[in-house]
Amino acid sequence: MKKAKFMAIAAVAVLGLGLGGAAWSQAPSPEEMQRAKEFMQKSKAMMKPELREKADALPPEIQQFLFKVAVKHTRRSDTLTMRQVMQELLADYQAVAGAIATDNGELAADAARRLAHHRLPRGGMLPYLPLEKITGKDLGVLPAMEEAVEGGAMKLAAAAEKGDMAAAARHFGDVTAGCVACHAHFRGQPGVSARLK
Numbered sequence: 340m341k342k343a344k345f346m347a348i349a350a351v352a353v354l355g356l357g358l359g360g361a362a363w364s365q366a367p368s369p370e371e372m373q374r375a376k377e378f379m380q381k382s383k384a385m386m387k388p389e390l391r392e393k394a395d396a397l398p399p400e401i402q403q404f405l406f407k408v409a410v411k412h413t414r415r416s417d418t419l420t421m422r423q424v425m426q427e428l429l430a431d432y433q434a435v436a437g438a439i440a441t442d443n444g445e446l447a448a449d450a451a452r453r454l455a456h457h458r459l460p461r462g463g464m465l466p467y468l469p470l471e472k473i474t475g476k477d478l479g480v481l482p483a484m485e486e487a488v489e490g491g492a493m494k495l496a497a498a499a500e501k502g503d504m505a506a507a508a509r510h511f512g513d514v515t516a517g518c519v520a521c522h523a524h525f526r527g528q529p530g531v532s533a534r535l536k
């Protein structure tokens with residue numbers, strides 16, 4: 340029963356990828372699907388019960404979205420935290436900014452594609468979000484943020500490659516808006532001290 344449900348979710352997710360994903364050049368192979376499935380299972384097995392319960396209770400459309408993310412991001416780390424992955428994202432983001440400003444379309448395109456296919460942290464994304472935000476409602480904002488950041492980065496890459504740096508700069512604005520929105524929703528100000536009153 341559980342397996343059947345998972346396969347149904349996986350099938351819908353792949354259908355969704357085929358129809359939607361701006362960031363996709365071709366459909367994932369069965370091997371890639373299998374590796375993504377293993378990553379999801381391994382991630383869940385690592386979770387402590389309080390998180391595991393919340394993750395299991397997420398509605399099917401969120402589970403599908405998380406599976407889609409796992410399929411797309413083929414670089415998956417066994418050790419890195421989300422903060423470390425974010426440092427890598429920031430490095431690519433800054434490379435894109437510099438390249439757009441200096442009319443280097445090829446560098447902008449490469450760095451933007453790398454950004455769109457960033458690594459996944461140990462255990463996936465859920466362990467690093469506030470526990471009270473592991474709900475269908477809060478995670479329901481993720482597809483829009485993914486579209487802004489990763490969809491925006493892929494459009495940016497295409498524009499930069501054609502030498503249209505003005506369009507690339509506009510897409511860079513969408514990418515930035517995605518970083519800002521996600522941080523506002525899930526994160527807040529980094530490094531606030533508990534030793535200040």
Ligand code: HEC
Pocket residue numbers: 421422425426428429432467468481484485488514515517518519521522525526529530
């Ligand atoms: C899916 C939501 C999401 C998106 C989209 C996102 N971030 Fe983050 N980011 C987070 C969360 C959550 C943290 C905090 C993780 C933690 O502390 O464990 C974070 C942390 C960071 C940090 C770490 C800061 C520190 O104090 O160490 C950097 C840098 C960062 N993000 C850069 C970016 C950039 C650049 C983008 C856009 C290209 C981006 N992020 C997009 C959710 C997101």
